[in-house]
Amino acid sequence: MTPQTLNKMTVKALKDLARELSVPGYSKMRKGELVDAIVARQTQPDREPRAAVGEMPPPVPASAPSSPGPQRHAPRLSDLGDLPPRYGRTRATLMVQKPDYLYAYWEIRDDELASARAGMGRVDARLVMRAHNVSAGIHTDIEVHAPIGDWFFKTDWAGSRVKVEIGLKGPDGRFIVLAVSNEVELPSAKASDRVDPEWAIQEDQFEAIYALSGGFTQGDSAQLQRIMREGWGPSSAGRR
Amino acid sequence: MEQGYFALVLHAHLPFVRHPEYPEFMEEDWLFEAIGETYIPLIAMMDRLVNDRVPFQLTMSLTPPLCEMLADPLLEERYDRRLNKLIELAGKELDRTRGHDDFHRMARFYHERFIDERRIFEQVCRRNLLGAFKRFQDAGVLEIITCGATHGFFPLMQVNERAVRAQVLVAQRNYEKHFGRPANGIWLPECGYYPGVERHLAEAGIRFFIVETHGVLHASTRPKYGVFSPLITLSGPAAFGRDMESSKQVWSAEEGYPGDVDYRDFYRDIGFDLPEDYIRPYIHPDGIRIHTGIKYHRITGKKSADKEPYRRDWAMEKAASHAGNFLHNRQAQMRHLSSIMGGRKPIIVAPYDAELFGHWWYEGPEFLEFFIRKAAFDQDEVRLATPMTYLSENPVNQRATPSPSSWGAGGYNEYWLEGSNAWVYRHLHAGADRMCELADQFPNADGVLRRALNQAARELLLAQSSDWAFIMKTGTTVPYAVKRTREHVMRFTRLYEQILGNAIDEGFLKECEWLDSIFQEIDYRVYADRP
Numbered sequence: 001m002t003p004q005t006l007n008k009m010t011v012k013a014l015k016d017l018a019r020e021l022s023v024p025g026y027s028k029m030r031k032g033e034l035v036d037a038i039v040a041r042q043t044q045p046d047r048e049p050r051a052a053v054g055e056m057p058p059p060v061p062a063s064a065p066s067s068p069g070p071q072r073h074a075p076r077l078s079d080l081g082d083l084p085p086r087y088g089r090t091r092a093t094l095m096v097q098k099p100d101y102l103y104a105y106w107e108i109r110d111d112e113l114a115s116a117r118a119g120m121g122r123v124d125a126r127l128v129m130r131a132h133n134v135s136a137g138i139h140t141d142i143e144v145h146a147p148i149g150d151w152f153f154k155t156d157w158a159g160s161r162v163k164v165e166i167g168l169k170g171p172d173g174r175f176i177v178l179a180v181s182n183e184v185e186l187p188s189a190k191a192s193d194r195v196d197p198e199w200a201i202q203e204d205q206f207e208a209i210y211a212l213s214g215g216f217t218q219g220d221s222a223q224l225q226r227i228m229r230e231g232w233g234p235s236s237a238g239r240r
Numbered sequence: 241m242e243q244g245y246f247a248l249v250l251h252a253h254l255p256f257v258r259h260p261e262y263p264e265f266m267e268e269d270w271l272f273e274a275i276g277e278t279y280i281p282l283i284a285m286m287d288r289l290v291n292d293r294v295p296f297q298l299t300m301s302l303t304p305p306l307c308e309m310l311a312d313p314l315l316e317e318r319y320d321r322r323l324n325k326l327i328e329l330a331g332k333e334l335d336r337t338r339g340h341d342d343f344h345r346m347a348r349f350y351h352e353r354f355i356d357e358r359r360i361f362e363q364v365c366r367r368n369l370l371g372a373f374k375r376f377q378d379a380g381v382l383e384i385i386t387c388g389a390t391h392g393f394f395p396l397m398q399v400n401e402r403a404v405r406a407q408v409l410v411a412q413r414n415y416e417k418h419f420g421r422p423a424n425g426i427w428l429p430e431c432g433y434y435p436g437v438e439r440h441l442a443e444a445g446i447r448f449f450i451v452e453t454h455g456v457l458h459a460s461t462r463p464k465y466g467v468f469s470p471l472i473t474l475s476g477p478a479a480f481g482r483d484m485e486s487s488k489q490v491w492s493a494e495e496g497y498p499g500d501v502d503y504r505d506f507y508r509d510i511g512f513d514l515p516e517d518y519i520r521p522y523i524h525p526d527g528i529r530i531h532t533g534i535k536y537h538r539i540t541g542k543k544s545a546d547k548e549p550y551r552r553d554w555a556m557e558k559a560a561s562h563a564g565n566f567l568h569n570r571q572a573q574m575r576h577l578s579s580i581m582g583g584r585k586p587i588i589v590a591p592y593d594a595e596l597f598g599h600w601w602y603e604g605p606e607f608l609e610f611f612i613r614k615a616a617f618d619q620d621e622v623r624l625a626t627p628m629t630y631l632s633e634n635p636v637n638q639r640a641t642p643s644p645s646s647w648g649a650g651g652y653n654e655y656w657l658e659g660s661n662a663w664v665y666r667h668l669h670a671g672a673d674r675m676c677e678l679a680d681q682f683p684n685a686d687g688v689l690r691r692a693l694n695q696a697a698r699e700l701l702l703a704q705s706s707d708w709a710f711i712m713k714t715g716t717t718v719p720y721a722v723k724r725t726r727e728h729v730m731r732f733t734r735l736y737e738q739i740l741g742n743a744i745d746e747g748f749l750k751e752c753e754w755l756d757s758i759f760q761e762i763d764y765r766v767y768a769d770r771p
Contacts, residue, residue: 010529077261077751077755078751080734082730083729084667084670093665093669095396095653095665096395096644097652097653097654098650098654099652101654103657103662105665150662150663150666152658152662185435185644187643187645188643190458191458191462192458192459192461192462193462195462196638196639196640199461199462199463199464201462206462206464208580209463209466209468212466212576212577213456213466213481213484214453214467214484214485214487215453215466
């Protein structure tokens with residue numbers, strides 16, 4: 001939101017917005033300070049992919065209206081309780097975020113973890129995520145601690161096939177696998193070296209058509225699209 | 241002489257937001273604003289073009305949730321109520337602005353425009369906007385394409401292929417319900433492609449889809465003609481790549497047309513500007529100020545806080561000149577491409593969010609109409625066509641598999657998978673696995689069990705909308721997106737447990753059916769291993 005838009009909002013709406021954005025000390029701020037703090041907050045660069053584990057958003061009452069206030073109309077709906085904290089199945093899932101970043105989440109059942117630990121005979125074995133570059137036949141270990149967790153991690157494995165295993169690793173290096181993820185292929189983020197003989201093309205011609213197609217300007221053509229879509233509920237510019 | 245094809249693709253989508261449990265619900269305004277500012281203006285535009293016998297072809301995706309909302313009597317009623325209040329407010333504005341020429345002229349403009357909007361909605365379309373779009377499709381000027389059933393982001397769903405397949409098949413079935421025939425094309429939600437998704441498209445009878453520029457440029461073999469010719473995937477459907485140059489002229493916040501000083505400013509709205517006692521009946525019942533749609537100022541200057549009055553005549557002149565400039569650039573681009581493509585006719589594919597035109601860029605529909613008329617009568621090098629027209633006239637194309645891609649920032653999945661929204665996937669994936677488990681276990685359910693299984697499928701699909709992750713990332717109306725994700729996951733989970741426990745609570749089931757009424761035609765068996 002632009003400062004102009006914010007300036008048009010009431011102090012109450014600004015405070016609501018500030019709370020949503022976790023602006024420190026917002027409750028004691030005057031209007032001008034709120035606007036500045038919100039603008040500053042909004043222009044902060046994205047956080048690096050975090051290494052939090054099993055983070056969930058704070059619970060929202062199941063039937064809470066997003067529009068603040070109209071409790072007088074609040075319907076009586078079934079109480080839905082909370083999101084399932086666990087699914088009771090050991091599982092690891094791997095997803096591609098972008099060519100050099102991956103995201104994994106997992107759940108290891110308590111009983112399976114306990115029996116693996118017992119089988120290993122080491123109480124000091126640690127829970128580890130082993131990321132395999134299947135194409136290159138190499139791997140790297142990341143200590144993960146929580147039996148229900150998730151992790152963003154960076155690699156330089158663009159173009160390769162990757163999978164992860166969650167397992168127990170003893171001080172002697174022994175590794176017991178508890179869960180194996182699906183395999184994903186990281187995009188290579190560059191033009192292929194392969195040429196179809198039926199559709200053969202010279203190197204310089206390809207470079208020309210690549211450039212005409214916008215191949216060197218990717219990603220900078222859609223600012224307005226982002227502005228527009230981020231603001232939708234634009235409707236909502238002054239909403240909170 | 242005709243040098244090539246230009247395919248304008250408008251992607252119209254809103255998430256399914258319908259709250260019968262409240263008399264008024266702020267997020268439903270997303271639909272009402274889009275109807276008044278984008279969908280009706282586009283219908284009126286196509287109506288004029290057809291009446292004037294202007295030759296043109298457009299492609300538009302109308303996503304299944306949007307279709308379901310546009311065909312919903314409750315939402316139609318609420319839209320009508322809102323429009324009538326808007327007309328009342330515009331009437332008051334006629335009095336309030338008397339004596340101030342610039343504003344009064346615009347007040348008259350809005351008053352007439354809203355009355356005309358009501359005429360089109362009630363009398364021309366008889367509240368059936370989908371029927372209006374369908375008529376243009378039947379007349380051959382509009383190709384309506386479908387989308388994922390609830391705009392699920394396929395690259396982050398592929399860990400369960402049956403869930404992606406269900407998004408495609410449910411969408412195709414919904415399309416047939418609304419348009420009386422299967423869709424030829426699909427807009428992959430967020431342009432999100434992963435190698436292999438074409439298998440599901442082929443199964444649904446889909447002939448073409450659009451991918452982001454680098455989806456074609458980084459395909460499995462080098463694309464000889466860049467994005468100016470489609471690639472045929474191994475399963476058959478054709479992949480058309482987005483052209484950056486034509487995108488940029490419209491999309492770029494810096495160089496794009498919509499930021500012109502003469503165009504209407506989006507942010508200055510009387511919903512925020514006028515005293516509370518005057519505007520109160522037209523904003524949220526709890527006093528939260530909202531956009532009314534009545535805006536009197538022009539952008540004036542990039543950084544200027546002092547906005548000057550909007551001049552409709554200046555804005556129209558600007559829209560006409562921008563349309564001429566856009567056409568001129570396409571002609572030059574087309575001539576150049578045609579000269580280097582060895583006799584093969586290029587196709588330039590330019591996709592935009594439909595709601596850009598009218599809702600965000602107020603003069604967007606007029607720009608489009610000027611452009612279409614100029615393209616039809618002022619030149620003969622660029623031909624407006626659909627991807628289907630291209631394919632029928634150019635059946636031989638290079639075969640290759642596009643690269644994973646999306647049109648989100650960065651070109652991959654990071655907008656929908658990052659710190660704010662990654663938590664949803666654990667639940668979405670577990671839900672997809674559980675839904676498949678149910679479909680396998682109950683291959684031929686009927687009665688209440690069948691209803692519960694169908695409702696479980698609806699809840700899962702609604703939870704999968706990419707809109708929720710998108711909103712969590714953007715930071716506006718986050719609590720609503722979180723609430724929607726949680727509710728659908730929890731309703732799904734409870735239904736799943738009741739079904740497996742052989743203890744379906746019919747009261748709860750009815751409540752879910754009433755709240756989440758999308759896809760009345762759904763058949764849960766779409767999740768079964770062998771349908």
